[in-house]
Amino acid sequence: MIAVGGMNYDKAMKAGVELPIRCYPLQAMVTQPLKPWLHTLVSSVSLHTNLVQSSRGEIVIGGGSDPYQLYSTRSTLDMKEHLAEGAVHLIPFLHGVRLLRQWAGTTDMTADYSPIMGASPLSNLWLDCGWGTWGFKATPVADKYMAQTIANQKVAPILEPFTMERFATFDLLNEMGATAASH
Amino acid sequence: MKILTCPMNGPRNINEFQNFGPLKANPDPDATSDQDWARHLFRADNSRGTLVEWWRHVPSNYFFLAERNATTNEVIRTFDPSELEQM
Numbered sequence: 001m002i003a004v005g006g007m008n009y010d011k012a013m014k015a016g017v018e019l020p021i022r023c024y025p026l027q028a029m030v031t032q033p034l035k036p037w038l039h040t041l042v043s044s045v046s047l048h049t050n051l052v053q054s055s056r057g058e059i060v061i062g063g064g065s066d067p068y069q070l071y072s073t074r075s076t077l078d079m080k081e082h083l084a085e086g087a088v089h090l091i092p093f094l095h096g097v098r099l100l101r102q103w104a105g106t107t108d109m110t111a112d113y114s115p116i117m118g119a120s121p122l123s124n125l126w127l128d129c130g131w132g133t134w135g136f137k138a139t140p141v142a143d144k145y146m147a148q149t150i151a152n153q154k155v156a157p158i159l160e161p162f163t164m165e166r167f168a169t170f171d172l173l174n175e176m177g178a179t180a181a182s183h
Numbered sequence: 184m185k186i187l188t189c190p191m192n193g194p195r196n197i198n199e200f201q202n203f204g205p206l207k208a209n210p211d212p213d214a215t216s217d218q219d220w221a222r223h224l225f226r227a228d229n230s231r232g233t234l235v236e237w238w239r240h241v242p243s244n245y246f247f248l249a250e251r252n253a254t255t256n257e258v259i260r261t262f263d264p265s266e267l268e269q270m
């Protein structure tokens with residue numbers, strides 16, 4: 001099975017499978033720890049900013065992908081400024097809070113922002129790719145069905161819409177409203 | 184902020200620009216199979232080397248091309264689309 005995150009495109013190419021994926025950096029940052037006060041996830045699609053408080057008290061601030069494809073995982077001052085601006089718009093009392101650290105990762109994006117799961121053109125090579133910017137909330141259950149798929153050598157019915165073939169048949173998935181910059 | 188040199192407007196802040204993705208061949212819709220047409224729409228160069236890609240300077244609505252390294256983010260050159268015919 002190919003399930004190597006930002007390396008999915010390269011790994012699939014080694015098997016001669018061309019994935020409809022482009023890689024973009026995604027950045028996030030955290031503030032110094034604060035006492036617990038934010039008990040929900042706050043997200044603004046228009047500000048491209050989302051906030052959540054971790055169990056260590058840090059405010060985790062994230063947003064949209066970088067505006068063009070790139071394999072570098074350096075975070076940029078532009079994105080930090082943008083996320084800080086969005087955070088202060090949403091929650092003004094964060095203005096004096098310090099940033100503790102920031103980071104970036106490579107996200108493997110598909111044209112419909114949905115993952116590619118299931119069969120590949122090669123027999124016994126399975127795909128779990130294209131999770132892009134929202135994979136860690138969804139992969140635990142997805143991989144339960146991927147494990148079922150491999151054990152049965154048959155794509156689990158719930159995963160069928162995520163086939164790579166959907167691009168060739170124009171059956172794209174409309175998941176973007178549930179993802180993109182909104183969490 | 185990163186600076187991108189627009190062939191028409193000179194060096195400008197990169198947030199004045201919009202990226203339109205890697206340059207693709209223009210297949211003839213009447214002579215292309217559905218499969219190849221889908222590939223044309225949904226596939227783009229995702230290599231780690233030098234990409235040739237479309238950019239737009241938004242305030243002037245000027246489209247041009249850039250050669251950019253997809254790993255180092257170094258912009259090698261930018262040029263007017265008329266130069267494409269000579270490539």
Ligand SMILES: Cc1cc2nc3c(=O)[nH]c(=O)nc-3n(C[C@H](O)[C@H](O)[C@H](O)COP(=O)(O)OP(=O)(O)OC[C@H]3O[C@@H](n4cnc5c(N)ncnc54)[C@H](O)[C@@H]3O)c2cc1C
Nearest residue numbers: 003004005007026027028105131132133134135136137183
């Ligand atoms: C800054 C940032 C913020 C994010 N925020 C969110 C969020 O708020 N919510 C959310 O749901 N998602 C978020 N994501 C996206 C989420 O992290 C990814 O979608 C998810 O991790 C993808 O899971 P994966 O298992 O496909 O790949 P990964 O988690 O990348 O796992 C792939 C694994 O494969 C390993 N590997 C690579 N090459 C090889 C090889 N050749 N052989 C063996 N192993 C290999 C890697 O080391 C890695 O452990 C964020 C991502 C980033 C970068």
